[in-house]
Amino acid sequence: MRLSKRGEYGLRAMIVLAGNPQTDSQLPIVLIKDIAQQEKIPIKFLEQILLSLKNIGLLHSKMGVGGGYYLAKQPHEITLGQIIRVLDGPIAPIRCVSQIAYESCGCPDEETCGLRMVMFDVRTAMVDILDNTSLADVAGRVEAQRQLLGHVQ
Amino acid sequence: MRLSKRGEYGLRAMIVLAGNPQTDSQLPIVLIKDIAQQEKIPIKFLEQILLSLKNIGLLHSKMGVGGGYYLAKQPHEITLGQIIRVLDGPIAPIRCVSQIAYESCGCPDEETCGLRMVMFDVRTAMVDILDNTSLADVAGRVEAQRQLLGHVQ
């Protein structure tokens, strides 16, 4: 029941990117290298991860001097659920409760399978959080917590 | 974010065992072989799984003719969370939110780590379900669903 490093690193990177808010005047481009350094992620591994997120349309990039990665949408439009599904696959404890990647678990009657009923609830609980938490929400919570702890920016 | 086969098989086996309710007159002993057959689980794999559950004290067993496995406690005293922790380890998307197997994720300040905040909520949601659902609860839900669908026993 654990997130992979791939998923974790991807989420951390996206949260960093969301921390550089998009303005009209200045593009919030961040280098892979900088994210890797800041979050202690192996750079070559992070490259692959960001590339996946780019290919699915969550990130844009720019090559060459002054290039880097930036969010393809506003932070409030990107949820953690989207990111995790790209990097770790469907969010479901067992396949027979996945909406996106359903697969029979082979029990005689799914309608009366006790395990399936409970795991359906677990899946729902996870998805409820992850699909309703955006990068902006995360940034907001971090900010609120900083204020609460009296951190000075 | 998926349960292993080990975990899944263990849960299925325990649900089967809880389906044979414990009475004073007759011991509800079930053979590994029968569970394996009914649930389509490789028998040698299931042996190991049941042994783990026995060693942790969730199952008892009896060798020889007329032997087999039976629950060590009443179905309402055994939760799915207990079973999963034995077979799959701690229930937490990342280690830094596990109560039982905490481990630092290496971020500069855990108190203001956005990923940690969200994953803490996810963990809580999963644990709330799994630690509050007993084998008796599962059996009850299966029975209720059977009635609802008009199955005749």
Add this chain to the structure above:
DNA sequence: ATCTAATCTATAATATTAGTAGACTATTGG
């Protein structure tokens, strides 16, 4: 041109998972 930075593909190293094998021990019943 040259430097920078992302892109792409392949592959290596490691860990985990899933399953198999077989010898051993305990219990029952004849």
Add this chain to the structure above:
DNA sequence: CCAATAGTCTACTAATATTATAGATTAGAT
């Protein structure tokens, strides 16, 4: 006591997934 039954224990293997690493390539800026 012996044979059959059924769980115990340990080791091992095969497959798969995870976590990277390497290096050549392409695009863009100055």
